[in-house]
Amino acid sequence: MTLFNKVYKATRIWILLAVALTLPYWVPNNYYLQIFCLGMIFAILTLSLNILSGMTGLFSVGFIAFFGIGAYTSAILTTKLGFPVPLAMFLAGVLSSILSLTLSLPTMRLKGMYFAVATLAFGEIMYQLFLNWTAVTEGTKGIKGIPALELFGTSFRSYSKFYYVILVILILIIMLARNLISSRTGRAMLSIRENDIAAEAVGVNVPQYKMISFLISTFFAGIAGALYAHMVRYVSPESFVNAESAAVLAMMVVGGIGSIPGAIVGGIGLTVLPEFMRFLGNIRMVLYGASIVLIVIFAPRGLGGLIERIDNILSGKQSLGVQKKQQHIEGEE
Secondary structure (H helix, E strand, O other): OOHHHHHHHHHHHHHHHHHHHHHHHHOOOHHHHHHHHHHHHHHHHHHHHHHHHHHHOOOOOOOHHHHHHHHHHHHHHHHOOOOOHHHHHHHHHHHHHHHHHHHHHHHOOOOHHHHHHHHHHHHHHHHHHHHHOHHHHOHHHOEEOOOOOEEOOEEOOOHHHHHHHHHHHHHHHHHHHHHHHHOHHHHHHHHHHHOHHHHHHOOOOHHHHHHHHHHHHHHHHHHHHHHHHHHHOEEOHHHHOHHHHHHHHHHHHHHOOOOHHHHHHHHHHHHHHHHHOHHHOOHHHHHHHHHHHHHHHHOOOHHHHHHHHHHHHHOOOOOHHHHHHHHHHHHHO
């Protein structure tokens, strides 16, 4: 291991943290800072979906529903019932997780496309509820005037301040996800992803661990929804259509299924990229779609796998020659 490898390995986390902490100071304007905040919220949502799909192998194509449940819950509790914003945000996660039981209880023995279709139907049900339960959700008008977060007398109305709230929550969820992966529960979930029949044969309670995965992922999705509501300060049904679930799935696949760094890069990257390409006009969406296709083709493990390879090289864990050989083997597979 060279001196460069040792220095890189010792400082990489601190460099990333320094960049994250100083980001609001070198982003050119509030508009781009808002996009970065939105990207971090989608990184939390993508990471939540990764716990369900990447760790347990359950693909949800209606996951945006739990994001919407969190957003509407926090909006309703603060605007109509006068709840403090921090409490409302926490309860948004709790209610999102509780409502996921209505889906998880009858579907935990479903697999593959059957489970995906069930989640798609749930997403459509929630969208229709947001749209038509006008007495509570205000229907197509949406809920306006959602209060900004306040803590200890400090208002986080500005994006430069709310950015740090999102950053802290994102870091906490990353730490919880990493601990979950290395825990007994996480290992049971990973065994289900690889082969649920074999996992059940060695004593893993497959439906129970699938339900645990669902509850954890939807709790985080609800928190992400609450962050979105209090950042935008307005929610409407159009933000939670099933098409948005496809966007979150794309973020997870591009980032790398099961990869924590990939979920972050995918969530932020696919949110920020279209905005930075806006000067190209309508053709930007063509280039955006083409870039996703190229990533899927040339980086089968997603951006997370690419980041891991580069990190292994720079930290001296693996030589470049070994990396090329591994890429060649993966290409043949």
